[in-house]
Structures are given as structure tokens and as C-alpha cells.
Amino acid sequence: MDDNELYPIGDVARRTGLSVSAIRYYSDAGVIAPTGVTEAGYRLYDVRAIARLELIRTLRDLDATLDDIRQMIDGETSLHDLLATHLELVERQERDLRARRAVLRTLVKQGGTAAQVTLMHKLVSMPDEERERLVDDFWNEVGEDLDVPPGFVERLRTMRPSLPEDPTAAQLEAWIELADLLRGEEFRGAVRSYLRDTYGTFPGRRMAAAPVWDFIHEEGAKVGEEIVEAYRSGLPAASPRAQELVVRMANASAEAVGGQATAESRERLATAFLLVEEIQREDSHEEARYDATHGRYLSLVAVINGTPPAGDEEGPELFAWIAAALRASAR
Structure with a gap:
């Protein structure tokens, strides 16, 4: 892939795994701007823009918000801090899911009632x-x-x-x-x-x-x-x-x-x-x-x-x- 070459949005979609509409959405939202535009109005992207789009896809898969991603790209937040924040979020979600699993398994074993659901959630938390x-x-x-x-x-x-x-x-x-x-x-x-x-x-x-x-x-x-x-x-x-x-x-x-x-x-x-x-x-x-x-x-x-x-x-x-x-x- 040539560093100076510009690629149409269809090629970018195939390389990043994003849909054409998603790439347009990120562009319209100001998260990633196209590198250039053809005379006919078609958007073009260079390899650096494609790399950022691949990163955006990964971060979105990790439930990062558009505001978080925009701040990182604008330099207000480092990638390390963004990832650390989301690691903490994922770990908290994991603990919550583990607690829910424990409550549900206990309720299934005991044939729990609605009152027991409330009680066991209280005990776990x-x-x-x-x-x-x-x-x-x-x-x-x-x-x-x-x-x-x-x-x-x-x-x-x-x-x-x-x-x-x-x-x-x-x-x-x-x-x-x-x-x-x-x-x-x-x-x-x-x-x-x-x-x-x-x-x-x-x-x-x-x-x-x-x-x-x-x-x-x-x-x-x-x-x-x-x-x-x-x-x-x-x-x-x-x-x-x-x-x-x-x-x-x-x-x-x-x-x-x-x-x-x-x-x-x-x-x-x-x-x-x-x-x-x-x-x-x-x-x-x-x-x-x-x-x-x-x-x-x-x-x-x-x-x-x-x-x-x-x-x-x-x-x-x-x-x-x-x-x-x-x-x-x-x-």
C-alpha cells in the first residue's frame, strides 16, 4: 500500500471491515476527515486515515464513545489513557456479570422467588x-x-x-x-x-x-x-x-x-x-x-x-x- 496513494471509500471499507455508511458517518461526525475529494464529490483516504479508521473500529468494538475517540484523535486524551479507562470499565462489567451469574445460579438451584431475587442481589452488592x-x-x-x-x-x-x-x-x-x-x-x-x-x-x-x-x-x-x-x-x-x-x-x-x-x-x-x-x-x-x-x-x-x-x-x-x-x- 502506497503511503501517498488515495483510495476510494469502497476500497477503504474492504480494508477496514467498516461499511461505507459507517465511514461516511464518522466523517460527518467529525471523527475522521477524508484526505481528499474527487471532482465528482467522492471521498478519498490515504493509508494514515485508513489506519485511524481501523483503530476507530477497534475502539468502538470496545464500547468507546465517539466523544472519547474524538478527544483521542484531537490529542486531548492519549491512546494509553483511553484504553486504561475502558479496561477498567470492562473489568467492572466482568465483576457485575460474575455477580449476576452467581445470583442466577443460586436461584436456579433453589427455584427462587421474586423476593429471593431482590435479597440475593442485595447480598452480593x-x-x-x-x-x-x-x-x-x-x-x-x-x-x-x-x-x-x-x-x-x-x-x-x-x-x-x-x-x-x-x-x-x-x-x-x-x-x-x-x-x-x-x-x-x-x-x-x-x-x-x-x-x-x-x-x-x-x-x-x-x-x-x-x-x-x-x-x-x-x-x-x-x-x-x-x-x-x-x-x-x-x-x-x-x-x-x-x-x-x-x-x-x-x-x-x-x-x-x-x-x-x-x-x-x-x-x-x-x-x-x-x-x-x-x-x-x-x-x-x-x-x-x-x-x-x-x-x-x-x-x-x-x-x-x-x-x-x-x-x-x-x-x-x-x-x-x-x-x-x-x-x-x-x-
Whole structure:
């Protein structure tokens, strides 16, 4: 293509993919002027005008307005600034569409009503401050005069949802479900009842005490990961490595409550693990109750925060393995 050659509007239309009427429209609107005109009044364009028309088509495809394009061509706005502005617009539209998708998917699953449409749109567009207030109201009601160890509800309260600035559809759907649950009296009552029954009496009450709870979720969690890894590897419970791990766990557990582990205490701990194994094998009701109450809260919070918890795939077999390793270490 010759830089100095002038091309009729039909050729320009074929080169740019614009219609002849669109090129005339941009010319009449003052966005791009023809380079020349024939004696018969036909418009002519050089390669620079064709390049600008191709850019105009691209920008229009990105929903840039004629005023935006005119300002850029006139030098009032740089191409970079124009593109940055429209990138921000497209990203905002993408977030809005993602939110709508989450609402629609939830409504389709639930067979939603008109009232639910309004509610779910409100939940998705809820400001951060209102989300925080909803979570605080939930824990305030759940924890009011709850007969559990001091500070326990406050520790549970720290595990809360934090919806990111640019959430995925899955995070939005999880937030919709959680927010709907948090607002419901039935869910609040069910969580309160579960926590009272589980952590208001022995042995849960002892587990909920600050030293033991901190051990379970800090030092105990570290050695627990090693124990799970050893179990998954097929290591025999009576092996020296398995005994070393459970002894470390027993020692750290005893230190957390100001005691010292002995062979007798490891035997008692083994009995406790076997009791937990038996409960897990025979009492599916409590597991289902957890999954429907506090467990559901925690799983949704994990999805919203982008940190889904690892599933407990081992089940009661792991507790039996730990008990066997503890008894081997106590001999």
C-alpha cells in the first residue's frame, strides 16, 4: 500500500471491515476527515486515515464513545489513557456479570422467588462494613451467655469470611449461601445448640479451653500434619518413626496444660483416641449435625477466603493408628 496513494471509500471499507455508511458517518461526525475529494464529490483516504479508521473500529468494538475517540484523535486524551479507562470499565462489567451469574445460579438451584431475587442481589452488592456487621451480629447472638470456656466464642469469631475485591463465581455463591444462613434464626439457633452441646460438657469443654485449643491449632497442627503424612505413607503404627511422632504429640499436649507426659498418660491418650474412633464409626448423627451447623459455616468461609480445608479422608482409621502407636510407645 502506497503511503501517498488515495483510495476510494469502497476500497477503504474492504480494508477496514467498516461499511461505507459507517465511514461516511464518522466523517460527518467529525471523527475522521477524508484526505481528499474527487471532482465528482467522492471521498478519498490515504493509508494514515485508513489506519485511524481501523483503530476507530477497534475502539468502538470496545464500547468507546465517539466523544472519547474524538478527544483521542484531537490529542486531548492519549491512546494509553483511553484504553486504561475502558479496561477498567470492562473489568467492572466482568465483576457485575460474575455477580449476576452467581445470583442466577443460586436461584436456579433453589427455584427462587421474586423476593429471593431482590435479597440475593442485595447480598452480593453488600458493602464490606455491612458484611462485617452481619457476621458480628451472628456471633453476638450465638455466643450470648453460652456456657463454654471463657474466650472460646471470641476465638471462633476470628474465623470469618473476607470476600476479595475481585471474587470468583464460586466465592460469590458461597457468600450468598453464608449470608442467607447468617441472617436466619434457625441456623443461628442450630449453631448455638451445637456449640453448647459439644463444648459445654466434657470432653469438648476441655478441648475448648484456651491452652488446649491453641495447642490443637498451632503446635498440635504441625505434628498432626506429620502424623497424617506418616499414616498415609503406610508406615506401621509400631515403627520407631510412628512412635516418635505420637510421643512428640503427647509431650506437647501435656505441656500445653502444664503437665508432663508419661507412659501411663500416653496409654490414657490412646484410650481417648479409640473412644473418638468408636464415636466416629457409630455416631453419624453428630457428624451430620456438625456438617449442617458450625462445619457448614467453616466450609463456606474457607471457600470465600480462597482456602478450602483439606478433607478428612482417613476418618476413624487414623485415630486407631494413632492409638496403636501410642500404646506401642507406652510399653
